[in-house]
Amino acid sequence: MCPGSRRMGEVIGADTMAAMAEQKVLIVEDEPMVAEVVERYLRRDGYQVQTVASGPAALDEFSRFRPDLVVLDLMLPGLDGREVCRRIRARSQTPVIMLTARSDEVDKLVGLELGADDYVTKPFSPRELAARVKAVLRRAVDRRSELDTEVLQFDRLRVDGAARSVEDERGRVQLTAREFDLLYYLAGHAGHVFTRNQLMDAVWDYEFAGDASTVTVHVRRLRAKIEADPSRPRYLKTVWGMGYKFEP
Amino acid sequence: MCPGSRRMGEVIGADTMAAMAEQKVLIVEDEPMVAEVVERYLRRDGYQVQTVASGPAALDEFSRFRPDLVVLDLMLPGLDGREVCRRIRARSQTPVIMLTARSDEVDKLVGLELGADDYVTKPFSPRELAARVKAVLRRAVDRRSELDTEVLQFDRLRVDGAARSVEDERGRVQLTAREFDLLYYLAGHAGHVFTRNQLMDAVWDYEFAGDASTVTVHVRRLRAKIEADPSRPRYLKTVWGMGYKFEP
DNA sequence: CGGAGACGTTAGCGTTTCGTAAGATTCGTA
DNA sequence: TACGAATCTTACGAAACGCTAACGTCTCCG
Numbered sequence: 001m002c003p004g005s006r007r008m009g010e011v012i013g014a015d016t017m018a019a020m021a022e023q024k025v026l027i028v029e030d031e032p033m034v035a036e037v038v039e040r041y042l043r044r045d046g047y048q049v050q051t052v053a054s055g056p057a058a059l060d061e062f063s064r065f066r067p068d069l070v071v072l073d074l075m076l077p078g079l080d081g082r083e084v085c086r087r088i089r090a091r092s093q094t095p096v097i098m099l100t101a102r103s104d105e106v107d108k109l110v111g112l113e114l115g116a117d118d119y120v121t122k123p124f125s126p127r128e129l130a131a132r133v134k135a136v137l138r139r140a141v142d143r144r145s146e147l148d149t150e151v152l153q154f155d156r157l158r159v160d161g162a163a164r165s166v167e168d169e170r171g172r173v174q175l176t177a178r179e180f181d182l183l184y185y186l187a188g189h190a191g192h193v194f195t196r197n198q199l200m201d202a203v204w205d206y207e208f209a210g211d212a213s214t215v216t217v218h219v220r221r222l223r224a225k226i227e228a229d230p231s232r233p234r235y236l237k238t239v240w241g242m243g244y245k246f247e248p
Numbered sequence: 249m250c251p252g253s254r255r256m257g258e259v260i261g262a263d264t265m266a267a268m269a270e271q272k273v274l275i276v277e278d279e280p281m282v283a284e285v286v287e288r289y290l291r292r293d294g295y296q297v298q299t300v301a302s303g304p305a306a307l308d309e310f311s312r313f314r315p316d317l318v319v320l321d322l323m324l325p326g327l328d329g330r331e332v333c334r335r336i337r338a339r340s341q342t343p344v345i346m347l348t349a350r351s352d353e354v355d356k357l358v359g360l361e362l363g364a365d366d367y368v369t370k371p372f373s374p375r376e377l378a379a380r381v382k383a384v385l386r387r388a389v390d391r392r393s394e395l396d397t398e399v400l401q402f403d404r405l406r407v408d409g410a411a412r413s414v415e416d417e418r419g420r421v422q423l424t425a426r427e428f429d430l431l432y433y434l435a436g437h438a439g440h441v442f443t444r445n446q447l448m449d450a451v452w453d454y455e456f457a458g459d460a461s462t463v464t465v466h467v468r469r470l471r472a473k474i475e476a477d478p479s480r481p482r483y484l485k486t487v488w489g490m491g492y493k494f495e496p
Numbered sequence: 497c498g499g500a501g502a503c504g505t506t507a508g509c510g511t512t513t514c515g516t517a518a519g520a521t522t523c524g525t526a
Numbered sequence: 527t528a529c530g531a532a533t534c535t536t537a538c539g540a541a542a543c544g545c546t547a548a549c550g551t552c553t554c555c556g
Contacts, residue, residue: 176501176503192411209380209382209383213504217505221503239425240424241543242412461515461516462516465516467534468536489524
């Protein structure tokens, strides 16, 4: 199927991040139905979620909760969403996704002008919103990558999450985006055995519906690049009947 | 992970899928045209498909057919899709994909509230639905297997569920996937006696219909690997006339 | 517009693993 | 001890599994 658009420099899936440190999302939405569904959906994706129903409450909760991302309804009682966005932006870089009623293009533009990272028009599917949240957070993670990523080192193999670079006893190894993501995930959970499907969930896009053999091939390509003898891997071990693991 | 569960003489849809265990999908759709197209597509992808046209029939068939996933039309005669979803969820974790007519967002939201794993709006492309089915099933299967993974230790024997590795006083022991599953199960219920049939139910695929001597052979292979003196086992004890137990 | 690189897919091939059956051995009991 | 039943042991063919080397599509960039 369609492999899903992957931007260069993206780190790893939300599920992945959730395993490392739970990311926090603040929802600002006055319609209880919508708020509740979105909340549940994001929870299921592994985020820690907080919901408020008004502008002032949003600002309070923002200070207290320190979310990694804000989902913000444009139409709010008390304080307009625009204003909330502006104020959030005044004090932090935290990404904001705007919810706008009906595809009113003017609102869209204004929202962006305010510094929103993305916006979703009502009616929207929670699924789409979740995808946006994931994507925006990825980009945000990239931006302050030096804070959130780590450098993994095993023997002579060095995997630098911030620089997205890998080094070998023979020097720098050039990996593609997906190769890096895969290696970073495996190395970040060294010793743990994953099935191909689990790896697809962790490294590939949410909607990806491809075959598990895709993983096989990527592991092979990785081995070709980082293993001295790819047919007798030192790091990327096959676990027969299960999948793969990274041997520390 | 699935031994002899392939039924002879059965026509396998796509040769690609021939290697996979056949998964079951229940379609609940009252429009015959739609139902037929979806059915054909999913069959081609190697799924075993059952179709029903009403809510009550869906619940009956759900109990009988035990699908791995349900594709559920929101608009149904007799019993609303919402209610069907709710009842399915009340008794199992089986993933549900909702089909909603036209992007009626309220329905979407309500569908999610009910615990649907995904939904597709009509008109949809059968290919897309098939992709969603695949993706949802993948995640569902993973969730099941990723659950309880702990490290078990008895004397000098160490069984690590995450790494799927076993260590001995003599060092690392190399087990096959099935050997590990068997050991992990027995050790995880140390002291408890299981018949061969119980072990087959627990460790093998539920459709597996082989004879119990398979277990005997696997226990033997395990003993050969983890016991100092396989003929006088320290851990894997035979309980005459009953089966086996793991001695803590 | 054309070439390169990244990615997913596919098919063929070699290897590992598994289930089975059949004969040997051990156990419980008379 | 002797006998039947349960368990153990062994070997082998088939199936499952992973590896590999293509190929096709898409995107990016000159």
